[in-house]
Amino acid sequence: MPTNPMSVHVAFCLMFLLNFLARALAVPAPGNTYEQVEGEDYNDDIAKAWVDSDPGHDFCFVKLEVPLCSSYGTCLTPPPKHSRPVAVVLGIGTQNYTCSSPTQGPTANGAIATLYDITESAGLTPDAAHALSAVVMTLSTTQNIGNIPDGLGYPKIGEHHFELHGGVAVAVFNIRVRGKDLKFVGGKLEGIAPPANSVPGTVDWLKLGRTAGSEKKSRGIKFVYRVYTAGGKAPATCGDIQGEHTVNYATEYWFYN
Numbered sequence: 001m002p003t004n005p006m007s008v009h010v011a012f013c014l015m016f017l018l019n020f021l022a023r024a025l026a027v028p029a030p031g032n033t034y035e036q037v038e039g040e041d042y043n044d045d046i047a048k049a050w051v052d053s054d055p056g057h058d059f060c061f062v063k064l065e066v067p068l069c070s071s072y073g074t075c076l077t078p079p080p081k082h083s084r085p086v087a088v089v090l091g092i093g094t095q096n097y098t099c100s101s102p103t104q105g106p107t108a109n110g111a112i113a114t115l116y117d118i119t120e121s122a123g124l125t126p127d128a129a130h131a132l133s134a135v136v137m138t139l140s141t142t143q144n145i146g147n148i149p150d151g152l153g154y155p156k157i158g159e160h161h162f163e164l165h166g167g168v169a170v171a172v173f174n175i176r177v178r179g180k181d182l183k184f185v186g187g188k189l190e191g192i193a194p195p196a197n198s199v200p201g202t203v204d205w206l207k208l209g210r211t212a213g214s215e216k217k218s219r220g221i222k223f224v225y226r227v228y229t230a231g232g233k234a235p236a237t238c239g240d241i242q243g244e245h246t247v248n249y250a251t252e253y254w255f256y257n
Contacts, residue, residue, distance in 0.1 A: 064088065064123050064254075065126070067130065068225075070192050070195045071195055074192050075192065076190050076206075076207045076227075079222075083256040085254060085255065086175075086177055086220065086221060086257050087117060087119050087157070087175060087255045088118055088123075088254050089115040089117055089118060089158070089175065089253045090116045090133070090136070090253075091115050091116075091226075091249075092145060092149055092250045093114060093145075093248075094111065094112055094113075094232075094246035094247060094248055094249065095108070095203060095231075095234070095249050096109040096244065096245075096246050097109055097234045097246070098243065098244055098245070099238035099244075099245055100238070101238060102239055102240070104237060104238060105234065106234040108234070109169075110169055111161070111232075112160065112161050112162075113160040113161075113249075114149070114156060114158075115156070116149045117155050118154055118252070122252070129252070132250070133199075133251050134198070134228075136148050136149070136250040137199050137231045137248065137249070138199070140248055142248065157176050157177065158174050158175030159173075165185070165213060165217070170211065171187060171224070172184070173221065175221075182221050183219040184208070184218050184224055186210040186214050186224070187208060187209070187211040187214070188207075189207045191204040191207075192205050199231055201231055201233040202230055202249075203231070204229070205225075205229060206224075206225070206226040207223065207224075209224075222257055224256075225256075226251050227251070227252050229251040231247060231248050231250060232247050232251075
């Protein structure tokens with residue numbers, strides 16, 4: 001039976017309104033956003049913006065609010081006031097390491113991930129979106145981790161890897177948003193520990209920015225936030241591990257222009 005487009009639009013906006021009411025009536029958890037730590041600084045449009053939820057629902061909008069605090073008082077700094085969110089993605093892949101001695105810890109060797117668009121979910125049902133990383137890691141094995149997002153129905157919009165630029169390893173993200181190819185090349189600006197209730201062995205939350213020599217290599221993206229991480233952390237020592245070692249991880253990436 002054909003779907004009535006108007007019914008779809010109405011249902012979509014009703015879902016948004018219900019989520020808005022649920023959040024308005026809920027008691028906020030301490031330290032969930034920068035706003036609760038820095039007061040009015042965050043309210044001044046620093047890390048919030050209204051964006052189209054979907055090209056097919058151009059009369060209905062969702063509000064994106066990047067999570068900056070992993071615990072009360074432990075926060076990443078927000079992007080500049082003029083920055084706006086470009087996309088929110090679920091990244092799934094591996095953090096890569098190299099082992100050279102059984103008694104030493106692994107050396108970080110970048111990461112590889114596939115990126116899936118969860119922008120709409122992050123706006124309409126943020127709590128559910130924030131839980132995706134942990135859900136993926138809970139269900140994942142080495143064999144099936146890359147197949148889980150396809151089963152959840154999120155579209156693939158890009159990839160993440162590391163490259164050597166001038167002898168320095170830099171993070172590279174390539175995403176396609178609304179028909180435009182966007183790119184980020186840069187490195188770590190800040191890092192904070194993940195929440196205490198995260199999946200065991202979880203990597204830090206990060207703020208990435210364009211670093212010296214990478215400014216002209218990026219296109220349409222100036223900052224990347226890695227939040228709600230799950231997995232990815234290397235063991236304390238290499239032990240029996242020799243050579244290359246990978247650890248599955250999943251995370252939310254927020255892209256800002």
